[in-house]
Amino acid sequence: MSLTFIVFLLGLVYGFANPGREDRLRLIRNSLIVGVIFGALIALAFFIFTIPAAFAMPVLPLLGGVAGILAGIFAALYFGVVFAVGTIIGDMLESLIKR
Numbered sequence: 001m002s003l004t005f006i007v008f009l010l011g012l013v014y015g016f017a018n019p020g021r022e023d024r025l026r027l028i029r030n031s032l033i034v035g036v037i038f039g040a041l042i043a044l045a046f047f048i049f050t051i052p053a054a055f056a057m058p059v060l061p062l063l064g065g066v067a068g069i070l071a072g073i074f075a076a077l078y079f080g081v082v083f084a085v086g087t088i089i090g091d092m093l094e095s096l097i098k099r
Contacts, residue, residue, distance in 0.1 A: 007079045011086020016094050024084040031080025032073065039072020 015022055043065035050061045 004079070004082055007082045008086045011083035012090040012093075013086075014083070015087030015090020017090075019094070021091055022084075022087045024087060027084050027087065028077070028080045031076045031083065035073040035076020035080075036069070037072075038076060039069035042072050043068035 046064040046068050047061045050064055054061050
């Protein structure tokens with residue numbers, strides 16, 4: 001099972017289990033915050049592990065750090081949108097069942 005499908009199912013369950021409509025903008029904003037933190041941790045790890053290589057190529061840790069932050073932000077935004085789509089469908093299922 002792919003990670004995207006698991007995140008979608010989690011969003012579906014979250015949207016179905018929580019009564020009422022979800023604040024999707026808040027969900028996406030929180031996923032961006034998590035993405036920045038996750039990207040900073042990846043960048044820090046990459047920076048620490050590439051310090052020995054910095055003697056041969058000094059710009060490598062900096063480029064890896066920037067790439068890590070961007071990758072974390074994009075991954076969190078992607079999964080945040082997939083989760084939000086799952087909550088939309090979960091809310092629709094909730095409203096259909098309550099009729």
